[in-house]
Amino acid sequence: MTRGRWAARARHVLWRALSPLVGGVRIGGRVPEAPMVLVANHTSHADTAALLAALPPDRLPVLAAAQDYWFSVPWRRAVVTALVGALPVSRTGPGAYEALLEAAAPVIAAGGTVVIYPEGTRGQPDTPVATFRSGAQRLAADLGVPLVPVGISGTGRVLPKHGRLRPEGVRLRFGEPLPPERCRAVDPEVVRAEVQALRDDGSAVPWPDSRLFTWLDRRSDRELVAAGFLWGVAEAVSWPIIAEMFLVLVGAPQHRRLGRVATSVAAGSVVGVLAHALAARAGWRFPAPLTTPRMHAAARDQLAASPYGVREQAFNGIPVKVYARAAGEGGTDLVRFGLATAVVRPARILGVGVLIGLGARWAAPLMRRRTTEHVVLASVVLAEGLHRVIRRWR
Template sequence: MRAVVAAWLRRALWWAALVCSGGISRQGRLPRGGCVVVANHSSHADTAALLAALDARHAPLIGAAADYWFATPWRRRVCRHLAAGFPVRRSGGGLGDLLTRAGELRAGRAVVLFPEGTRGRDGELGEFHRGALLLAERAGVPVVPVGIAGTDRLLPKGGRLRPALVRVRIGRPLYGAVSADRARTAVAELAGEAAARPAERDSAVRRRVAAVAASRWGLPPAFAWAFAEALSWPLMPELLLALACAAAPRAALRLSLAALAGTLAGGLLALQLAGAGARLPAPLTTARMHAEATRQLTVEGAAAVGHQPWNGVPFKVYAAAAGRAHIPPGDFVAAAAAARSVRTLSVGLGFAALGVLGRRLRRLYPLYLVLLGGGFTAGLALIVTAWR
């Protein structure tokens, strides 16, 4: 029971990690009872993909190269705790290491092995060693071929991590004495089917928005929008972040930081102008908003801006009221940075998470924009009405 609970936790961990790094899809299921899983191997991410895709009720065990994953205490702990790994020697004695798992197979667990013995390159499937097949034959359990595609793009051998969709295809179990050629052919076919699946449909609008947001041209609009909103512009910068971060999740952090910088710069200018007696236009605000901001600043000083992210009063109202109340600029900017950073970063990263989780629905991005615009308009109307 403990092994199954640990397997569920690992599955949740690696599923979440792969969803955030491009997504994962699975076809097929393991049969009931113990089995030996054999899969192609082109990346260290193959282990994560299998732990995320295989049924946790089998409490999968992963055979790992003893000379690499168990060479240091740190790697040994990572392999055992995060991947349920056990050592398999590659230079003599490996079959004996495998046969010690026969009892766990008979008890209903799955043992996952990469019969190639090492990671391949360029999608080429190497020759299969017979150890995994002999283990299944001795334990009296089937061999289950599995094809993996996308991990070589997610984490290439000798390369860096980059977003990619991972696909896992679980085949039909092979019973009886299984030859290495038969297992290799089955895995190759499944890997080919997984790699050949058509690309998921996308929206041309989303691709254009993402291209701009992820480029160097994405930061100036985020800064300028937030800067203008802190002075007079009625539409809050979170609307732009919702639009851009869902389309380009990888750019979310820098877009959010650019918007935060624009808000603080615009707020500082608004404070200085209001302190000098200027009155900037403030559309879609009400007298009650201005009165409440003035009251809070009079009572609490610069710390009153901490209410702004949550009460519906625009930031420009607080900035102008702070100028009229002669709040020290440094105190106001410090308090505003603390208050606005939580909201701005939360919104940006939250919509980035939405973009990652909704990767398969990218073709519906135009509908998302319509819903976003409608929801924002309705929300703004409700806030203004409530403050009248």
């Protein structure tokens, strides 16, 4: 494999790996075989990343990049050369097309793809595609390769001009190639209209919500609040999974209902702790999985020093059910213990809810489509966290 093919493969792997950061890339239509000249609309720097993630590496894609912007500053030149494999192209001036032809010819001769944005600059999302220049069509005709239109949608929301990255997801739709012998005869407006039609027809590249998200979305507020309350109670009595995990698994995908869910979990936790303490005082002992003798000893010592010792639980990793049992069995003043619990548990759970809400709101478009993956990843992280906590308290 030549150096150019290795570089193309490395770029493809890189941008495919990073594509979840933009919410993923969805492809519609058939990707033609190279060599070819590919033309697309341009609203964001994310356009190129999406194309490089979508195009198979054997198409050897190379971007025609504006020389006055990308190659005028050393760090930009280094970035665009390494990560995109760009060709420096003058947007205006005498000899601009001849320079493009000279730079593109070796790429096409090697069986590659030259990517051109005929608008010449980034436009605004959700507005008509700007006027196309004719250079890409001339290039395809002169080099004897087809011109392939591509419509890109979503990148203007993923990474808007002077904006922040959001994982909205990107759609690319490939159109039918225009034979080289027709490229000169076709008006650039026809090509522009084709690209805009490909961009605007999102129904042609469907992107459904995940089944798990759809199931959660159909649950009523009452169902989610009840489930959160019961989770909070169960975790305070015996359930080994922390109360905040309900916010991660259910509240994050349903971020608009996260406040109600977090409140219900906090309320359930307080009720569960007090019920557990009263039951322990009456001689009931519930199973306490994933706890250690050192945890129980530490909780007893902290509550013996003060009934407000439960506040240590917010940061030390000991499950709250351990404190509930220790308070009941150790003769702790349950009134003051209950008051402390009613402050400490909601403060921690609602605080975590705020942090989750900030992230979930940003990641909402991605979460809709990747709820199952989110649950799996969160479960793996939780398992590792529990392992570390238990090892610490052995």
